[in-house]
Amino acid sequence: MDNQEKRNKEQLILVAAEQEFLTKGYDGARTTSIAKAAGVTHAMLHYYFGTKEELFERIVDEKFRIMSQSMLAVMGEPDLPTIERIRSGIAAHFDFIAKNPHLPRFLINEVVSRPERYSILQNRIQGVINILFSQLQEEIDNAAARGEMEWIDVRTLLISIMSLNIFTFVAYPFMETMLGDFMSDREKFLAERKAENIDTIMCRIKTKQP
Amino acid sequence: MDNQEKRNKEQLILVAAEQEFLTKGYDGARTTSIAKAAGVTHAMLHYYFGTKEELFERIVDEKFRIMSQSMLAVMGEPDLPTIERIRSGIAAHFDFIAKNPHLPRFLINEVVSRPERYSILQNRIQGVINILFSQLQEEIDNAAARGEMEWIDVRTLLISIMSLNIFTFVAYPFMETMLGDFMSDREKFLAERKAENIDTIMCRIKTKQP
DNA sequence: TTTGTAATTAACAATTTTGTTAAACCAATT
DNA sequence: AATTGGTTTAACAAAATTGTTAATTACAAA
Numbered sequence: 001m002d003n004q005e006k007r008n009k010e011q012l013i014l015v016a017a018e019q020e021f022l023t024k025g026y027d028g029a030r031t032t033s034i035a036k037a038a039g040v041t042h043a044m045l046h047y048y049f050g051t052k053e054e055l056f057e058r059i060v061d062e063k064f065r066i067m068s069q070s071m072l073a074v075m076g077e078p079d080l081p082t083i084e085r086i087r088s089g090i091a092a093h094f095d096f097i098a099k100n101p102h103l104p105r106f107l108i109n110e111v112v113s114r115p116e117r118y119s120i121l122q123n124r125i126q127g128v129i130n131i132l133f134s135q136l137q138e139e140i141d142n143a144a145a146r147g148e149m150e151w152i153d154v155r156t157l158l159i160s161i162m163s164l165n166i167f168t169f170v171a172y173p174f175m176e177t178m179l180g181d182f183m184s185d186r187e188k189f190l191a192e193r194k195a196e197n198i199d200t201i202m203c204r205i206k207t208k209q210p
Numbered sequence: 211m212d213n214q215e216k217r218n219k220e221q222l223i224l225v226a227a228e229q230e231f232l233t234k235g236y237d238g239a240r241t242t243s244i245a246k247a248a249g250v251t252h253a254m255l256h257y258y259f260g261t262k263e264e265l266f267e268r269i270v271d272e273k274f275r276i277m278s279q280s281m282l283a284v285m286g287e288p289d290l291p292t293i294e295r296i297r298s299g300i301a302a303h304f305d306f307i308a309k310n311p312h313l314p315r316f317l318i319n320e321v322v323s324r325p326e327r328y329s330i331l332q333n334r335i336q337g338v339i340n341i342l343f344s345q346l347q348e349e350i351d352n353a354a355a356r357g358e359m360e361w362i363d364v365r366t367l368l369i370s371i372m373s374l375n376i377f378t379f380v381a382y383p384f385m386e387t388m389l390g391d392f393m394s395d396r397e398k399f400l401a402e403r404k405a406e407n408i409d410t411i412m413c414r415i416k417t418k419q420p
Numbered sequence: 421t422t423t424g425t426a427a428t429t430a431a432c433a434a435t436t437t438t439g440t441t442a443a444a445c446c447a448a449t450t
Numbered sequence: 451a452a453t454t455g456g457t458t459t460a461a462c463a464a465a466a467t468t469g470t471t472a473a474t475t476a477c478a479a480a
Contacts, residue, residue, distance in 0.1 A: 009457090027237035028323065031438065041459060046439060071388075104381075109319065111384045113238065122387035129388055145363045155392045156406055159385065163377035164370065170380065171314075174321045175369065178281075178333035178339055196366055203413040219427090241468065251429065256469060258427095 010048050012038040014058065021059050022102040025109055031055070060110060064077070068125050070096045074161060075132055082143035083205065086157070090201055094165045094194045101146055101169040108170070133158075149205045166198040189200075220258050222248040231269050232312040232387065233320055241265075254311075270320060274328075278335050280306045284371060285342055292353040293415065296367070300411055306377045306406045311379045318380070360413045362396055367415070374407040 016038035020029045031052050035042035049055040073096045076089030097104065111118050137154040144151035168190070176183055183189045226248035230239045241262050245252035259265040282308045286299030315360045320372065321328050347364040354361035378400070386393055 024323065025235070025237065027235065032436090041460070042438085043440085044457085047457075050256055050439095052438070079433090082234065095211045105318070105322070108315070108381050108384050109235075111387065112315070113234065115383055118387060122390075126388060126390070145353055155389055156402070159378070159389075159403070160374065160406065162381070164373045166381070167373035167377045168369070171318050171372070171376070172320050173325055177328060178322065178336060179369075180332075180336070192366070194370070200370055200410060204292075204410045240466090242466090252468085253429070253470085254427080260469095325480070 007210070009040060009044070013040060013045055013048060013055075017055050018059050021056060022063075022106045024186060025106070026056055026113075029056075039155060053065075060107075063103060063107060063134075064121055064125075066100065067103060068099075068128070071125070071129060072132070074158065081148070082139045083149050083202070085139075086154075086205065087198055090161050090165065090198050091194065093161060094197060096192060097165055097169050101172070104166045105170045147207060149207055152205055161197070161201055162205070164200060168193050219248075219250060219254070223250060223255055223258060223265075227265050228269050231266060232273075232316045236262075236266055236323075237314070239266075270317075272330055273313060273317060274335075276310065277313060278338070280310075281335070281339060282342070284368065285346060291358070292349045293359050293412075295349075296415065297408055297412060300371050300375065300408050301404065303371060304407060307379050308373055308400060311382070313403075315377045315380045334375055357417055359417055367411070369413070371407070371411055374410060378403050 013127045016034045018030075020034045020037065029052075031045055034055075038045075045050065045055065057151065070093060074089045074093040076085035076092065079084070080088060083187070098133045131152050140149070140152060140154060140157075143149045172183075223244065226244045227239075230244045230247065239262075241255055244265075245255045248255075255265065259268065280303060284299045284303040286295035286297070286302065288295070290298060312393060334350045343364050350359070350364060350367075353359045382393075
């Protein structure tokens, strides 16, 4: 077996672990189940990754990194006028979550069940985010001063955007039970949701004429 | 020991079980931990409730019932004009979730991890909800025809309201890591969020004058 | 007081799950 | 061919967790 095949085997375990952890969470995941899905004995899993805990952290670290990227996505394209930039940011954020539909629920559950573990990770991203936030806040301040939009605290805005975009996916199976027919065509439903979320935020920040 | 005290002991287990299941989920919960928290031997837990599964379903059933009530809350006070009714509905829904902050994440996780089990439960609430939805939809149709508000599909509206209200609590610990200072005063933060959610939806459904 | 029923306890059993280890294996290098 | 290194397997061990049971207690009714 050459080096490529070894990497491959390690990779198979990682892929299976990602699937298992993201859908079942740490407590619901079984290392034997991961090994089986990867097509290896469970001793191999321990050989490469030590413990369930260590394997899990490999996945969590990667997912946290990916999730941080989505924070950048919501900043939108820099060259557009502020309001269009926000519009593009919402769309990009929605698309990102649509590509990683299990990610938010997974990370939320992790942080909820082990808050202490992620305080370090938090500090790391908080610095980056604060800078981005203050940049966007300044843009908003200026645009509002020019009467191009209503003023809003960037953090308030971000929470609203994240709520609308993320909840759709976090609660998807739950809403399906109540709104089965309304959501039967997933592609169509998501396209409508994306448009609706953009509309909702745009309404909120567009200049009102009394 | 009289009957009251027996009920009391059963109740102690239920209270402890609720706490454990809602915060840790089914997989993370431990029957021994529940028994310990309730101050009884774990054999007592099995004596009263049979299995972990059965105890869990007791909790889930109750929580599903409570959650259904919140669907009614979002319908608002019937005597108000449509737009004010929706406003009161958003506020009532927000307050309800604020009183049961763990409920949404718990139920979402349950439905996600065992979708098949809840198809029956779904049918039960779907009937009630469809009637309420069509009533509110008719009100919206009329109000929109009178030019009092923008037309919107009631299901689209409901999803937006639920997204804004529920996500705040589902992702609270997660957002705290990014926005610690912004959220340090929980009461103030929640009050602002509630107002913001109402504003956001009101903007979306109020008549636009072009 | 006796008797019957439910409640309680402690000890045990069964299963699941994670983790370990010693031996076998394979491939490349000397 | 022998050595060396990492890889793989099967069997085992340890721990945790759920569930059971037989014996004991408490209590109320006959």
